[in-house]
Amino acid sequence: MIEIQGLTKKYGSFTALDNLNLKVEEGVVFGFVGANGAGKSTTFSILATLLSPTSGDALINGKSVVQEPREVRKQIGYMPDFFGVYDQLKADEYLDFYGASYGLSSSEREVLIPQLLELVNLTGKRYEYVDLLSRGMKQRLCLARSLIHDPKVLILDEPASGLDPRARVEMRDILKHLKSMGKTILISSHILPELAEMCDEIGVIDNGRLIAHGNVATIQAQLQGDKRIIVKVINQLERARAFFEEDPHISSIELIEERNEIAFSYRGKPEDQVKLLQKALLAEIPIYTLTEEEKDLEDVFMAITKGADTE
């Protein structure tokens, strides 16, 4: 379990993280989304014990990243957004080195390395030099490395960045498998739809503050704001407009004459929406269809990150 308590990180006058509070239960895949510079990597660096917070703390399975960093390191597997490899090591030697670095015995490493390479589909590359592997393979090898000491928590900073579509799918499949193994996974990305596919919960971070937190549907509802409703009528477009204009929940009415449609923003409860429809039928407005325009996750992300860009 991960518990972040009032985490703040300041660099001089710049606040990279502002009183971040978050709780991720065991076995949950949590997606951290935000624009570049929003504070995702700073949060992950603190959780990975690479950076001290200015104030606040984070507990990983009850161990404090500030007070017990060495204990925390035993609990986590960390994959940074950018990482290098040792040129002259082969894939199995790379994993062997990190296994030894986590204090695993040589007999334990001998058993684990083939299993991990199989997990990340790199069995055939066991004796290849690491620097000769493709980007996607290196990412998968780095993921295997983060699993070498069987951590309960995985902290993956943009694991799919820079990968081609096939490599992304492979990475996603591996993460699904890890989720089925009961790992608590904290994963970041600036691509919201990508996270929505594999995460149980999502947190949206903007300018160092967590602005939304919950499951994907909740986040979408929380961030979407006003609904956009499109009503198609048979003739009588002007009469229909006059009718809808009277409703206090409606704003930004737009006529689309070539399609006989009226589009408007609606800010009301579902019950109000039912009443509006009933009133329209009683007023004999010839409504042919009424649809709610769906914003996709990309639109939601663009909307929330627009604020960050303009500030």
Added chain:
Amino acid sequence: MMNHFSNPVLLKELKLRFRAFKSFSGLMFYLVVLCIFVAGFLLVYTQFTGTGFFRPSESFAMFAVLSMLQMGLVMFITPGLTAGAISTEREKQTLNILLTTTQSSSQIIIGKLLSSVAFLILLLIAGLPLYSLVFLFGGVSPSQLITIFLLYLLTLIAIGSIGIMFSTITKKTIVSMIATYGAMIFLAGITAFFFFIGMSMEQMSMAQGTSTNQTPFSPITYFWASINPGALMLTILYPDLATSLESLVGISLPIWIVYIIFYCLITILCLTIAIRKLRANMKTNR
């Protein structure tokens, strides 16, 4: 038990070092320089005919110059091996991953230092067959050879520690290299310069009669001489020089004692700084 004493960084570094072509080219360069010197020395002393003979005193001169040359090479190579130890990991973006393992900062720093020291010891051992030529002609005692090698070892560990420290506290390898070579030049050259200035000033004041007492006492001049690797080597090779130096500066403490203390302190200080600064972004160094 073995697991407790093993150092993964050391083993990895040794593996990487001995796989790299530049290690072997460096070793070859080192041996070629020594071979050229030894061959040149022999040819000069035998008048390029090969028919002349080689006296034990000449053999000792060859040993002395060979030892000085070897010290120079060690001092030249050590910064190159250690000044990039941590900064290269940082530049290659492998350091962050290493720091999230359960290895302590001291394990990482010591592993890095020992791997460099191991390679330098290999260089010294690889040069031993050339030293054996000296024994072929006589004039050198085994104890002198052992003392010289212990001097190399202490010096290379100290300079290696300086390199590791600069590599930890600076972000760029090039800056670390410049700083380490600067420190090396200070220890080998600037200290000698200060020593000669101190000696000149002492002799001038003695000649002008401005000195208050007749027996000289120059602790600072003594200090410059005692931390200079070349000066210590000369006093080991020619013990008469040690006596002359002691009478010149008015301090009878053998300079090797100060040398050992100074270089051990440098090593401890530099390694402590490196260990503390490795996880610079963390409040605790655990």
